[in-house]
Amino acid sequence: MSYDVHFDRRLPPKECWEDGMDAMDAMEYAESIDYTDADLAAWGRLIPLIREDLGQVEVSEGPPSWDISHGPTGLQVSLYEGRWTASVPYWAHGRQAVHILKTLYRVAEIVARETGTQGQDLQLKQPVAKVINSPSAGQRFFDEVAQQLGGLSY
Numbered sequence: 001m002s003y004d005v006h007f008d009r010r011l012p013p014k015e016c017w018e019d020g021m022d023a024m025d026a027m028e029y030a031e032s033i034d035y036t037d038a039d040l041a042a043w044g045r046l047i048p049l050i051r052e053d054l055g056q057v058e059v060s061e062g063p064p065s066w067d068i069s070h071g072p073t074g075l076q077v078s079l080y081e082g083r084w085t086a087s088v089p090y091w092a093h094g095r096q097a098v099h100i101l102k103t104l105y106r107v108a109e110i111v112a113r114e115t116g117t118q119g120q121d122l123q124l125k126q127p128v129a130k131v132i133n134s135p136s137a138g139q140r141f142f143d144e145v146a147q148q149l150g151g152l153s154y
Contacts, residue, residue: 002074003101003141005108005128007084007117035063035082042115043079049110050077054103073100077111084115090145097142101135108132 043066050068051057054075060067066079074089086108088100108119108128119128123141131137 001145002087002089003104003138004122005086005104005119006122007086007108007111007115007119035079038116039079039082039084045114046077046111049114050107053107053110073103075100075104075107077107084111084117086111086119090142093143093146094139097139098135100142101138105132105135 043061047057047059047068050070054070054073056071058067058069058071060069064081068077069075074091075086076088077086078084086104088104092100105128109132111117112119112128120126121128121131121138123138124131
């Protein structure tokens, strides 16, 4: 279970949430989504940029999935079957969750800029660009999971 941001270059920046999600759902049923030269070029730019921001990260490259993982936050950026995602596990709650969301949104901005996509916060159902300055809005999802797990965090 994770807090997720999805990216898609096929969505115009002003498109409404529902239309964007419908377009993404339709793509899920496509027979295959190929990696483009632009995806692979963006991947090459993202690794050093994310390292510069987060420090040490683990990188796994090769079809069908390319991943950048940051151990301390659990943040993962992935390119899987032509789709970009960024996610963090619900390891924290309270102020620590806000800190992790700030990190997720900061990295999501980098991914969006380098891939020419728009990030969508799937929990808040808003573009990342609209929620980036209010990471506490997503804190409630972390707090709910912590409450369900008896207040546990890692």
